[in-house]
Amino acid sequence: MALDITASRPDPALLDLPWNVPLEEWPAERLAALPRGISRHVVRFVKLSGRILAVKEIKAELAIGEYHMLRNLNRLGLPCVEPFAVVQGRLDDDGEPLDACLITRHLQFSLPYRALYSQALRPDTAARLIDALAVLLVRLHLAGFWWGDVSLSNTLFVRDAGAFAAYLVDAETGELRARLSDGQREHDLDIARVNIAGELFDLEAGDLLHGEDPIETSERIVTRYRELWNELTASEEFSTDERWRVEDRIRRLNEIGFDVDELAIVTDIGGTSIYIQPKVVDAGHHSRRLLRLTGLDVEEGQARRLLNDLDSFRAAQDRQGEDEELVAHDWLADIYEPITRSVPVAMRGKLEPAELFHEILEHRWYMAELAGSDIRIEDATVDYVANVLPNKPEEKSVLGTDTTEMPILASDPALGRG
Known part of the structure; x- marks a missing residue:
């Protein structure tokens, strides 16, 4: 077999x-040496061509x-890992067949939830992770994707200005349809x-x-999802x-990070009432605007x-009256780039540049409050x-805790995903 x-x-x-x-x-x-989440399959990270x-x-x-499912989700612009290859026809040295391998690109600066909990985090970490997962699930459902195995373990998390952004990492059970029913x-x-309840009980048992x-x-995922939907x-x-x-409806959607590409507006027969309903909603309102103005993709x-x-x-x-793109160019050249480049090279792997800039802004606010002046x-x-910054973990390459070695106390196989 070749x-x-x-x-x-x-x-x-x-x-x-x-x-x-x-x-x-x-x-x-x-x-x-990157942190791995819990998985029912063997998963390893390899170095290849840089x-x-x-x-x-x-x-x-x-x-x-x-x-192929991950390729389709990437084409739809949904937050998920990028597929790289599938290797089949493997044989061991005795000629016995081995399972195939699915290869995906590692999402830089991302962490599985158990690796996040191995660090010193704020008390509301679980809530922030679930909020991010709720946004991801809504986006997937709007696109017609039924996941079938939603969990923290099947998700990677990237820091996002003090919150988290969630990415689907396992689409093994998923189905892509034109539209999902309420039951699905x-x-x-x-x-x-x-x-999620089982995963959190595992964390609780491990202190x-x-x-x-x-x-x-765990009930928060239901509440936050329904509010957003x-x-x-x-x-x-x-x-x-x-x-x-x-x-006002469009503004509210923009504030939570969504653009309205199409809006249905219908008046009743007497012309006294108006009905509106978003028909096509696309995530990434602020990130698209920043990309257009500065070229920063965050x-x-x-x-x-x-x-x-x-x-x-x-x-x-x-300069409120000036062209927005000219002001953005000057801000990029005079503020953002000099600040992010001033960080010593040895510490640039701790946080991605946009998150680093956010943390510096937060730090400036605390310093100003303490000093009583700008x-x-x-x-x-x-x-x-x-x-x-020296006390932050190295999140780009994270050579610390391998989360697969952390104790798993629940016996339910549904809790081990990956």
């Missing part, structure tokens, strides 16, 4: 990996199905609630949970002399924070780099 590699852009270096050896036994010199790839050993038909959405929500109640916290999709009725409410919360600083820069220079961002940066 080795069979499926990839959109195949890398010849794939042939150099030891496909004749079970993934669990791959030599350490081939591996990258990039980090995640390799998951799985049955061939499942590997091919998940590879509720089924995903029920799966999420049960899985890693910061006082949150697992049951109460209602805001994005519910119809609204008002009188014709309240037409300002059309713009998470939504980070984009909102950077745009706020850009607005402050414009006001401080009394603080220059350059001075705040010096203080942050000297006193705060």
Whole structure:
């Protein structure tokens, strides 16, 4: 049986990996020391051609199905890992067949939830993770994707201006349809609630949970999901002399990070009432605006924070009447780039630049409050780099705790995903 590699852009270096050896036994010199989440499959990170790839050993038909599903989700612009290749036809040295391998690109600066809990975090970490997961689930459902295995373990988290952004990492059980029924959405929500409760009970048993109640916290996914889904999709009725409410609905959607590409507006027969309903809602309102103005491609919360600083820069220079793109260019050249580049090279792997800039802005605010006066961002940066950043974990490559070695106390196999 010949080795069979499926990839959109195949890398010849794939042939150099030891496909004749079970993934669990791959030599350490081939591996990258990154934190792994809980998984029912063997998963390893490998270094290849200057990039980090995640390799998951799985049955061939499942590997091919998940590879194509992830490609479809990427085409739709949904937050998920990027598929790289599928390797089939593996044989060991005795000629016995080995499972196929699904290969995805490692999402830089992302962490599984158990790795986050191995760090010193704020007490509301679980709530912030679940809020991010709720946004992800709504986005997937709007696109017609039924996940079938919603959990913290099947998600990677990236810091996003003090909050988190969530990315789907396992699409093995998913189905993509033209539209999901209410029953399918509720089924995903029920799966999420049960899985999250079990995962949080595991953390609690390992003394890693910061006082949150697992049951109460797991119910948050249902509450937050329904609030967001209602805001994005519910119809609204008002009188014709309240037409300002059309713009108000759009503004509210923009504030939570969504754009309205299409809005249905219908009046009743007597022309006294107006019904409106968003028909096409697209996530990334602030990140698209920042990308257009500056070329920076960042998470939504980070984009909102950077745009706020850009607005402050414009006001401080009394340039409200100038072209927005010219002001944005000057802010990028005079503020953002000098600040992010002033961080020593040895510490740049601790946080991605946009999150680093957000933290410096937060640090400046605390310094100004303590001093009772404004603080220059350059001075705040010096203080942050000297006193705060050295204590941050190295999140780009994270050579610390391997979360697969942390104790798993629940016996339910549904809690181990990956």
